[in-house]
Structure formats: C-alpha cells, structure tokens
Amino acid sequence: MKTSELRAVIDLGTNTFHILIASVDANNLIHEVYRERIFVKLASDGIETIGPAPFDRGITALRHFANVIKKYRVTEVTSIGTAALRTASNGEVFVRQAELETGLKIHLIQGDHEAQLITRGVLAALPPLDGRILIMDIGGGSTEYILASERGVHWRQSFPIGVAVLHRGFHHSDPITEAEIRDMHAFLDRVLAPLKEILQQYPTTHLVGAAGTFDVMAEVLKDAAAVAHPTSHTLDLKGMEELHFRIVASTTAERLDIPGIPPERVDLIVVAMLLIRYTVQLAGIDRITVSDYAMKEGMLLGIEDSGALA
Incomplete structure (x- = not known):
C-alpha cells in the first residue's frame, strides 16, 4: 500500500x-x-x-x-x-x-475471523514478544481470547460473553449484588472451560488487553515507572485492583463521578471489570499491557492480504 x-x-x-x-x-x-x-x-x-x-x-x-x-x-x-x-x-x-x-x-464476519483481525492489530502494536501472552478483546456481544508467542498464534476463540450480554444477564441491581456476581462467575466457569483447558497447555502470566474497557484503564492506570512505548501501555496492577473494587461496589451515579470513565460506559463497565478480574485469576496474571491497536488496525493491516475482508 x-x-x-x-x-x-x-x-x-x-x-x-x-x-x-x-x-x-x-x-x-x-x-x-x-x-x-x-x-x-x-x-x-x-x-x-x-x-x-x-x-x-x-x-x-x-x-x-x-x-x-x-x-x-x-x-x-x-x-x-x-x-x-x-x-x-x-x-x-x-x-x-x-x-x-x-x-x-x-x-x-464470524467470531474466529474477528479474533484473527484482533490478533493482527494487537501484535503490530506491541514490542517484540519475549514470551507467551494472552490477548483479550472485550466487545459488547462477544469477547475474544488469543494465545500467542514469538513462535506464532497457538490458539484463539470467540466467546458470546460481551459486556452487553453479561450486563443484561447478571447486572440487575444498583450496585450489583454478591449473588449476581456469583451467578456470573458460575456462568463464566461453564462458558470459558475451553480457555481454562488451553491455559493448562499454554500457561501465561501476561495479559494484553485491547479496546473498550482496557482503553479506559490505560487512561486511568498507566504505570509511570514502565518503559514508554508508542502504541502500548503497562498497567499498574495495584491500582487496577483498587479501581476494580471501587467500580464494582459503586452505583451508577457514583461511577459517573469516577475520573476517566466515559458516561457512555458507566452501565457496562461493572461486568467488564468482573470479566477482566475473572480472567486474571484464571490465568494467574501478574502483568497487564494495553494495546492501542485492536480490530480496526488489524483490518487496515490485513486489507492487502484479504481483499475486502468478506
């Protein structure tokens, strides 16, 4: 091009x-x-x-x-x-x-194609990989997970657990209740069984998030001590844990007052944070990077290879 x-x-x-x-x-x-x-x-x-x-x-x-x-x-x-x-x-x-x-x-496009485009975009935004990573892209209708390393992509799958789906299914109280959180976790245990299984084969402690809630977290929780990179950002994990509990325990009105959260995301960010924390605990994550690139950039970079992406 x-x-x-x-x-x-x-x-x-x-x-x-x-x-x-x-x-x-x-x-x-x-x-x-x-x-x-x-x-x-x-x-x-x-x-x-x-x-x-x-x-x-x-x-x-x-x-x-x-x-x-x-x-x-x-x-x-x-x-x-x-x-x-x-x-x-x-x-x-x-x-x-x-x-x-x-x-x-x-x-x-189907979920697997979506995951393919996300992979292309995210890997283009990161410095050369020095080990295995778990890529996570939370959408409204689905969430994509990809396992990759410097040797290539090992596995990827799209799951019907986007934030709009989780919010409609489990977030009925304001703030969300412990019972609703337990129900959501039980649901994720069933749906994400393939992720748990593949993580036993390809374990990783490095999560790379793309788009949506991760963009919000990158604005609020950038690790000032981390090495600067033009298209990716390391998160402060201690700050993320504190932000998680603050968001999950808050009402809609209280979330509107949290700096860095766009008003358009205050309704869906609770289940998004719960899904991220579930993933962190499932994989034993100790490092989180946010990619500035996601599916749009993957589409742009893939046009030459895949024509109209039909």
Missing part, C-alpha cells in the same frame, strides 16, 4: 461503531488521519433483535461516517459487522438499510 493512499475501515460493534481513516507505509506503520467512535448500543433492547431506537442510532452513525469518508475523499472503504449484527434476527435488515441509505457495504 502506498503511503499516500488513504483507506477507511469501519467496525460496527455491538456497543460502539468506530471509523479509522489512515494509510499504511511500506514498513507496515499506520499513519492515522481520522478516528472516531460513536456509542450506538445496538443491544440495548436485547441482542436477539435490534430495537427501533438502537437501529436508528446505528443508521445515523453510519450516515455521519459516510459524510466523513466523502470529506476525506476516501474511495477504499471496508466495513465489518460483528456479534450483534450476526446474532440479531434483523441484523441483515440493518445491513441492507445501511447500504441503501449510506452506500456502505457491510460484511458480517
């Missing part, structure tokens, strides 16, 4: 729609021109069917993205839909209406 050639990638997530406009040079370095996220919360009425209000929010967001693409005169655009659009009974209806109203052609 020529440095001057701009491309746009759009990630239609369950909770958030993202657009990234950038070029990639001969050394596979990303040169960003424009980035934006819009919280559409497609699953706010349930992930089985996109409700009328989130449906409209999604179409409105895509109209805006289409205008941005015209402004930057980008002709190469790749748009992908993930868990909510591939799960919802009217996901295909949304895709057709979006194309009619905006001209954007959306490709629905």
Whole structure:
C-alpha cells in the first residue's frame, strides 16, 4: 500500500461503531488521519433483535461516517459487522438499510475471523514478544481470547460473553449484588472451560488487553515507572485492583463521578471489570499491557492480504 493512499475501515460493534481513516507505509506503520467512535448500543433492547431506537442510532452513525469518508475523499472503504449484527434476527435488515441509505457495504464476519483481525492489530502494536501472552478483546456481544508467542498464534476463540450480554444477564441491581456476581462467575466457569483447558497447555502470566474497557484503564492506570512505548501501555496492577473494587461496589451515579470513565460506559463497565478480574485469576496474571491497536488496525493491516475482508 502506498503511503499516500488513504483507506477507511469501519467496525460496527455491538456497543460502539468506530471509523479509522489512515494509510499504511511500506514498513507496515499506520499513519492515522481520522478516528472516531460513536456509542450506538445496538443491544440495548436485547441482542436477539435490534430495537427501533438502537437501529436508528446505528443508521445515523453510519450516515455521519459516510459524510466523513466523502470529506476525506476516501474511495477504499471496508466495513465489518460483528456479534450483534450476526446474532440479531434483523441484523441483515440493518445491513441492507445501511447500504441503501449510506452506500456502505457491510460484511458480517464470524467470531474466529474477528479474533484473527484482533490478533493482527494487537501484535503490530506491541514490542517484540519475549514470551507467551494472552490477548483479550472485550466487545459488547462477544469477547475474544488469543494465545500467542514469538513462535506464532497457538490458539484463539470467540466467546458470546460481551459486556452487553453479561450486563443484561447478571447486572440487575444498583450496585450489583454478591449473588449476581456469583451467578456470573458460575456462568463464566461453564462458558470459558475451553480457555481454562488451553491455559493448562499454554500457561501465561501476561495479559494484553485491547479496546473498550482496557482503553479506559490505560487512561486511568498507566504505570509511570514502565518503559514508554508508542502504541502500548503497562498497567499498574495495584491500582487496577483498587479501581476494580471501587467500580464494582459503586452505583451508577457514583461511577459517573469516577475520573476517566466515559458516561457512555458507566452501565457496562461493572461486568467488564468482573470479566477482566475473572480472567486474571484464571490465568494467574501478574502483568497487564494495553494495546492501542485492536480490530480496526488489524483490518487496515490485513486489507492487502484479504481483499475486502468478506
């Protein structure tokens, strides 16, 4: 890809729609021109069917993205839909209406393809690996886990445990109750049994988080003593434990007052923090890195290899 050639990638997530406009040079370095996220919360009425209000929010967001693409005169655009659009009974209806109203052609991808794109993006953001890592990308409808090392990718899997799913299933009280937390843990014990099994074969104590809640944590908990890196950040684990308990014990109103948490995330961040802590305890994690790159960057870097990512 020529440095001057701009491309746009759009990630239609369950909770958030993202657009990234950038070029990639001969050394596979990303040169960003424009980035934006819009919280559409497609699953706010349930992930089985996109409700009328989130449906409209999604179409409105895509109209805006289409205008941005015209402004930057980008002709190469790749748009992908993930868990909510591939799960919802009217996901295909949304895709057709979006194309009619905006001209954007959306490709629905399966969880394994999603994990592949996340892997490509995250590994591009990290310094050379010096051991095995567990990559974790928490979405609204699904969460992807990938085990990788300097020798390559050992395993990856997408699980239907995104924060919108967990919130709707288990977070009914304000603040969340101990009983609800126990129920969620029992659910995760069942669903994440394959992760527990693979960690016995490929143990690691280094977790690499991408996107969503990890971005929030990177803003709040950057380890000032860690070696600086342009596209990844080491977290302060002691601070993370303190933040976890503060968030989980708080009401919605109290979370709005916690510095660094966007108002759009205060409802879903409780189950996200519980899922991260569950993963940390399951794997025995003692080091957490946050990657600035995730699926969008993986899409951008993978365009040359995979065409339209259909």
